[in-house]
Amino acid sequence: MPVRPPLPSAADVARLAGVSRSAVSRSFTDGASVSDATRAKVMAAAAQLNYHVNHLARGISKEESRPVCLLGADLSAPFQACLLEAITRRLQEAGRMAMVINAGSDPASAREALQSTLQYRASATIVLSGTPPADLVRLCIGAGQRVILINRDDALEDVHHIRIDYRTAMRDGARMMQRAGCRRVTVVNSASGTASLMQRERMFLEEMHLLGLEAQVWRGGSTSYATGQRAAREVLAGATRPDGVFCINDLIALGFLGSARQDFRLRVPQDLCLLGFDDIPQAGWQGHDLTTFAQPFDEIAAVILRNLRQTGASCTMLPAAPVWRGTIRPFMDNNAEDCIP
Amino acid sequence: MPVRPPLPSAADVARLAGVSRSAVSRSFTDGASVSDATRAKVMAAAAQLNYHVNHLARGISKEESRPVCLLGADLSAPFQACLLEAITRRLQEAGRMAMVINAGSDPASAREALQSTLQYRASATIVLSGTPPADLVRLCIGAGQRVILINRDDALEDVHHIRIDYRTAMRDGARMMQRAGCRRVTVVNSASGTASLMQRERMFLEEMHLLGLEAQVWRGGSTSYATGQRAAREVLAGATRPDGVFCINDLIALGFLGSARQDFRLRVPQDLCLLGFDDIPQAGWQGHDLTTFAQPFDEIAAVILRNLRQTGASCTMLPAAPVWRGTIRPFMDNNAEDCIP
DNA sequence: CTGAAAGCGCTTACAG
DNA sequence: CTGAAAGCGCTTACAG
Known part of the structure; x- marks a missing residue:
């Protein structure tokens, strides 16, 4: 294995420019006291040698780099x-x-x-x-x-x-479900137990409760698309299918959406309202059009x-x-069998 | 702003362990010649001080780090x-x-x-x-x-x-189009001009040509989902709509697919065969189910x-x-108006 | 196996 | 403004 020649160092530049190592160092640090003349000489030599300050070495003594x-x-x-x-x-x-x-x-x-x-x-x-x-x-x-x-x-x-600020977001989320007239709401979470996911779940449930609404919780698997699909297949197959689902993040929501549409032929948002979290780019894709919250x-x-x-x-x-798109009805559906006043 | 105390250095460890700096250094390099006894002393001192080798400094003289x-x-x-x-x-x-x-x-x-x-x-x-x-x-x-x-x-x-190996992939791709019985094929590319995208385009066209098939090229925009949508809206609105489309990557293909289904109500693969490239995770999502090629x-x-x-x-x-999924018919469609032998 | 010394490539008081 | 010197934290011949 042939060995690479070492890169030029500040010493090489100093030698070529006919100045001290310190002068080279100063020429490359903003605001250091060097005359324009020496800096020019240094820069010329540096350019000729294709020299670049070694930030790794600089970092030993200089916090900023x-x-x-x-x-x-x-x-x-x-x-x-x-x-x-x-x-x-x-x-x-x-x-x-x-x-x-x-x-x-x-x-x-x-x-x-x-x-x-x-x-x-x-x-x-x-x-x-x-x-x-x-x-x-x-x-x-x-x-x-x-x-x-x-x-x-x-x-x-x-x-x-x-x-x-999950609190505010979850309050909005619960209200969305309420305004859409959802009566059987389920939260779909992964089993990862990650702090942020658990916080969203808890706060959403609390805000639902404050509105006088109850919600089920489904948990399982990793935080993935496949988990959303699995959740849909289990949750939507039951006798009392939910009419509103908050998936703990968009990835799970999109998996849920895919299965709800393909496996169960549900219309969203007519048959099912769906809410995600994160606003990943895929949430905005045509045919997904997922209502969600935007991570900043x-x-x-x-x-x-x-x-x-x-x-x-x-x-x-x-x-x-909140990012309003097409998976939640903005108002209660008049075609629903029964309306809550 | 309070200043952080500096992290412990090898010198600190050496002092505490009662050995030389070199001994500390050796204790942390695999295969260096240190006695078990000194290494043990060093490691104990290091643990006590919560010392970790500074890889940045090591990197100055040691290529591997x-x-x-x-x-x-x-x-x-x-x-x-x-x-x-x-x-x-x-x-x-x-x-x-x-x-x-x-x-x-x-x-x-x-x-x-x-x-x-x-x-x-x-x-x-x-x-x-x-x-x-x-x-x-x-x-x-x-x-x-x-x-x-x-x-x-x-x-x-x-x-x-x-x-x-785009050549082999593009040969496969052209054959897929042929076997599916596609007669009007379009390649959708971005306008980025990136080498890999241009190579795929060129080789696909060449392989099509070798099979005696012609193909149109559409180019525009960045390499994005939105570009795929735009391409679909332009290409599918024309009088002679293609029945086979090779999108230069999956992201564009998914945008194209979204628009083809939502805006034009086309059935895929019955009305339109679609091929992508990359096999990003989203290609496998339910409802996309995009046939594509897997980047290794x-x-x-x-x-x-x-x-x-x-x-x-x-x-x-x-x-x-090639990753066979659902957006290309594996064989010629018997329901097509006319069949090529 | 071990330590003193020279080196890696840089910066920064210090004295002029 | 400038250079010689000491320092950052590490490694590695070198001699014992």
């Missing part, structure tokens, strides 16, 4: 992909680098991944996935890592929390960027706005 | 997300880190992104997107970067190419991993296997 770790799992799923897209784009614009760690969704590999995060002295590590246990996150913080958690409910110190992907990314260097505990609450 | 750069755009699109998922997972398993650079899809930001890649002394940079111009890739190679290109047709030296995501990731340290030019060709 350290990477940011993104810790996630199941990155090909639409929600994760959207989040990753938004965060990496924002980081790139700000001249920061993102290291992405794709942990398996099992706790063991999440543990390992979160540990390995420490090895890169990241400015912060952003935990996208629900899996790493709280004590592990605590360990990282203890080791001096800045950690930003998205939608977790652990009460950890020195963590920046980014939360979505860009805002999440912006908050992360703003909090990269903050230390100490803090919390940002972001809204998830 | 350098990151790998993934350069892409539009990361929330399903194809890119699947590729990212496969590559980051594989890298993670091998103990390597992935830095992802999300360049805008315009050449200017791709240029900037590829440049910035040099700043991290990555083991290799993987170009996922079609955008960076060849001369820029050449510049990176000139600067000593190892570059791996996925599905580009530039004839560059010192590059590892990963290619998909895992194999691509495996090849990347194998070639991280290789230098010199090379090329790996990977197959894309």
Whole structure:
């Protein structure tokens, strides 16, 4: 295996430009005190050698050029992909680098991944996935890592929390069901037990209750399209089929929708009202046209960027706005057998 | 803003364990010559201080712990997300880190992104997107970067190419159209001009021609769901509507399918045969059930991993296997007005 | 097997 | 504004 020649270093540039190493270093840092003349000489030499500052080495002593770790799992799923897209784009614009760690969704590999995060002295590590246990996150913080958690409910110190205002969203969701005149509502959730999913479920049920409406809960499988299909096949086959379903996220909702239409020949929203959460791109696809709530992907990314260097505990609450499309009747259906006044 | 205390360093561990810095370093490298006794002392001290080797610093002198750069755009699109998922997972398993650079899809930001890649002394940079111009890739190679290109047709030296066997796939695709008895076939492509998309188009047309079949080409817009919809609305409204359509990728195909069904009330595959490419998860969703070709995501990731340290030019060709689902008739439709023998 | 020393590529007080 | 020096956190010949 032939060996690559080493890339040019600052020393090489200094030699060629006839200046000191420090001068080279200064020429590449904004606001450092160098004369225009030397900077010009340095830049010329750098261009000639095709030199680029080694950010890895710079990061050893300079906080700003350290990477940011993104810790996630199941990155090909639409929600994760959207989040990753938004965060990496924002980081790139700000001249920061993102290291992405794709942990398996099992706790063991999440543990390992979160540990390995420490090895890169990241400015912060952003935990996208629900899996790493709280004590592990605590360990990282203890080791001096800045950690930003998205939608977790652990009460950890020195963590920046980014939360979505599920309460308001779920209140809206419950009202949608009410206005549509749904009388038998089911919540479809995965069995993953992820904090954000459980919160949505709980708050939706609470808000339904406040409106004097009851709802069933179906739980099972992973947070996937297939789970939505399975739920539909079980839930819709029963004697008392629901007329309103809140699926805990869009992926499950789309699976449910697919089965409801194909397997059960139901008309949506006439026979069945369906509500999702996330507003992944596929929710807007023709023939899906799913009513849902929009995750504020860009805002999440912006908050992360703003909090990269903050230390100490803090919390940002972001809204998830309803996205009205075609899977929920905006008003009670007049053709329903019986109407609630 | 309170400042974080610095993380413990190897020197701290050495002091606590009562050994030299070198001993600490050796204890953390596989196969280095340390006695079990000192290693044990070191590990105990490390655990006590919660010490972790700083890979960034290690990377300065040690090739193996350098990151790998993934350069892409539009990361929330399903194809890119699947590729990212496969590559980051594989890298993670091998103990390597992935830095992802999300360049805008315009050449200017791709240029900037590829440049910035040099700043991290990555083991290799993987170009996922079609955008960076060849001369820029050449510049990176000139600067000593190892570059791996996925599905580009530039004839560059010192590059590892990963290619998909479009020829075989397109031959299969043309035969599918033939066997289905399609007589008016259209290829729907985006206007992006990306190498892989153009290759598929060209080869499909060539293979059709070899079978004595002709095909129209429609091109427009970006490589998106919306483009597929637009194509359908233009192509299907014409007087001589096609009975077979090959969409250059699944995303476009699904947009086309959505419009064909919803806007034109066409039955697929009875009225229209539809073929995609990529086999993104959504292609398999109920109600889509798109016949397509499977991108070998895992194999691509495996090849990347194998070639991280290789230098010199090379090329790996990977197959894309047909995935038979429901949008193409397997045989000629007997109900068609006229049959070709 | 071990430590002192030189090195990786960078930055940043310090003194002029 | 500039350079020599010390430092960041690591590794690896080298000599014992």
